Amino acid sequence: MNDTIRAKMAIVAPAATQKKQYTTAEIQQLDTAHYLHPFTDFKSLASTGSRVMVKGDGIYIWDSEGKRSLDGMSGLWCVNAGYGRTSISEAVYAQMQQLPFYNSFFQTTNVPAVELAKTLVEISPPGFNHVFFAGSGSESNDTNIRLVRRYWDLLGYKERHVIISRHNAYHGSTMAGASLSGMTYMHAQGGLPIPGIVHIGQPYYLENGKGMTPEEFGIKAASWLEDKILEVGADKVAAFIGEPVQGAGGVIIPPSTYWPEIQRICDKYGILLIADEVICGFGRLGHWFGSEYFGIKPDLMTFAKGVTSGYIPLGGVMVGDRVANVLIDKGGDFNHGFTYSGHPVACAAALENIRILREEKIIEQVRDETGPYLKQQFEALTDHPLVGLAETCGFVAGLKLVKAKGETVFDFTPYPAEVDVGMVCRGHMFRNGMIMRAVGDRMIIAPPLVMTCAQIDEMIALIRFCLDETLADLTARGV
Numbered sequence: 001m002n003d004t005i006r007a008k009m010a011i012v013a014p015a016a017t018q019k020k021q022y023t024t025a026e027i028q029q030l031d032t033a034h035y036l037h038p039f040t041d042f043k044s045l046a047s048t049g050s051r052v053m054v055k056g057d058g059i060y061i062w063d064s065e066g067k068r069s070l071d072g073m074s075g076l077w078c079v080n081a082g083y084g085r086t087s088i089s090e091a092v093y094a095q096m097q098q099l100p101f102y103n104s105f106f107q108t109t110n111v112p113a114v115e116l117a118k119t120l121v122e123i124s125p126p127g128f129n130h131v132f133f134a135g136s137g138s139e140s141n142d143t144n145i146r147l148v149r150r151y152w153d154l155l156g157y158k159e160r161h162v163i164i165s166r167h168n169a170y171h172g173s174t175m176a177g178a179s180l181s182g183m184t185y186m187h188a189q190g191g192l193p194i195p196g197i198v199h200i201g202q203p204y205y206l207e208n209g210k211g212m213t214p215e216e217f218g219i220k221a222a223s224w225l226e227d228k229i230l231e232v233g234a235d236k237v238a239a240f241i242g243e244p245v246q247g248a249g250g251v252i253i254p255p256s257t258y259w260p261e262i263q264r265i266c267d268k269y270g271i272l273l274i275a276d277e278v279i280c281g282f283g284r285l286g287h288w289f290g291s292e293y294f295g296i297k298p299d300l301m302t303f304a305k306g307v308t309s310g311y312i313p314l315g316g317v318m319v320g321d322r323v324a325n326v327l328i329d330k331g332g333d334f335n336h337g338f339t340y341s342g343h344p345v346a347c348a349a350a351l352e353n354i355r356i357l358r359e360e361k362i363i364e365q366v367r368d369e370t371g372p373y374l375k376q377q378f379e380a381l382t383d384h385p386l387v388g389l390a391e392t393c394g395f396v397a398g399l400k401l402v403k404a405k406g407e408t409v410f411d412f413t414p415y416p417a418e419v420d421v422g423m424v425c426r427g428h429m430f431r432n433g434m435i436m437r438a439v440g441d442r443m444i445i446a447p448p449l450v451m452t453c454a455q456i457d458e459m460i461a462l463i464r465f466c467l468d469e470t471l472a473d474l475t476a477r478g479v
């Protein structure tokens with residue numbers, strides 16, 4: 001049976017629980033009629049219709065028309081162990097039959113949650129001995145705000161409530177998550193950010209580093225944190241939060257000097273350091289956590305996505321000893337938590353996912369073999385006339401589309417904004433079965449960590465083909 005037929009069967013013979021069979025058009029119609037999608041122009045989607053995904057296997061996904069695509073985005077930065085892991089479904093099924101749900105309130109616990117807490121402590125850097133579970137990355141970052149403000153309150157510093165984040169950061173979409181995020185288009189809706197959250201510039205060398213080496217720029221970008229601390233008043237700053245590599249902002253990889261200098265500044269003022277590991281955690285940078293890649297020791301680490309490879313929603317915060325000891329020793333009740341904190345089924349999925357990552361040595365493979373190979377192959381795309389710069393860090397990568405290149409990486413000519421070159425390129429990628437995201441003029445990927453070197457070759461060839469098509473298209477349009 002070929003892939004096309006198998007995928008079509010998925011839509012005509014759906015899961016046992018699904019009574020009715022649908023055509024693509026019927027699903028699209030119902031989708032438009034009732035389903036408000038996240039971060040979507042509803043009216044515009046209604047005119048085009050959604051792509052209906054029906055199946056995944058390894059690094060590939062299939063839509064309802066039987067079209068196979070190479071999923072360069074791991075779903076949404078999360079399917080680290082790849083699609084089609086039956087052992088995760090089996091673990092979930094077994095747990096659902098045993099105990100589908102129980103809460104962790106009222107002095108109650110469950111076995112998968114405890115086992116997962118122990119496992120997470122094992123894979124975290126030294127000094128992390130506790131976890132607080134949530135259902136998503138956004139809830140976990142809300143939890144961070146509650147945790148750090150409570151920490152300072154308990155120590156008698158009631159004024160220390162301000163959290164410093166960065167422009168173009170992404171930390172979620174709840175009121176607190178969106179406030180921590182540095183996306184102006186999010187803040188423009190709903191009166192955000194909430195009080196007590198301020199932002200500094202991002203460490204984007206290409207945008208702000210002209211005239212400096214990357215190392216000099218890293219120090220400079222970190223100094224913006226110190227400037228902000230002094231502006232706000234060190235006695236008012238509770239914490240700094242950052243993604244080790246900014247993901248949704250367009251894969252912004254900071255210079256090597258940046259994070260150590262951020263750490264030095266946080267230490268100097270006693271400010272808590274929160275690493276948002278929702279994308280970088282669980283192997284994405286070739287280590288369990290991105291903080292290890294950059295050699296920093298945060299006080300709190302947010303996780304979600306890759307903890308279950310996205311098979312079931314789960315998030316949480318690894319709470320370092322500095323904060324945990326105060327909350328435990330002096331805290332009394334911590335008045336925060338979610339119905340699904342420590343959900344047994346989600347924890348069972350995470351345990352099996354972590355077992356796979358460990359036993360198949362997938363993270364070591366990214367660190368020692370496939371990550372360096374991706375770097376070599378992806379960076380070679382800079383010889384394409386459209387590519388101004390191509391960079392990777394572990395299994396995230398981004399390239400910048402330019403109209404013309406100059407002497408240095410800074411001297412490029414961009415395409416006019418109205419061309420929306422990223423979306424043009426993304427169109428060619430999707431049409432040719434390559435899932436690659438566009439963030440402005442940056443094209444980004446975060447492939448499943450199970451991708452082999454041969455599959456990297458396949459992906460790079462596909463990307464190159466689509467870049468050629470994009471260039472031909474733009475030239476034909478006269479732009």
Ligand code: PXG
Pocket residue numbers: 076136137138139141170171172173177243247248249276277278279304305315
């Ligand atoms: N922190 C980081 C670093 C993230 O990338 C969140 C928190 C929030 O997680 P939840 O589970 O609440 O979505 C994220 C999520 C994109 C995109 O366009 C990225 C995310 C979510 C949606 C879209 O790249 N990251």
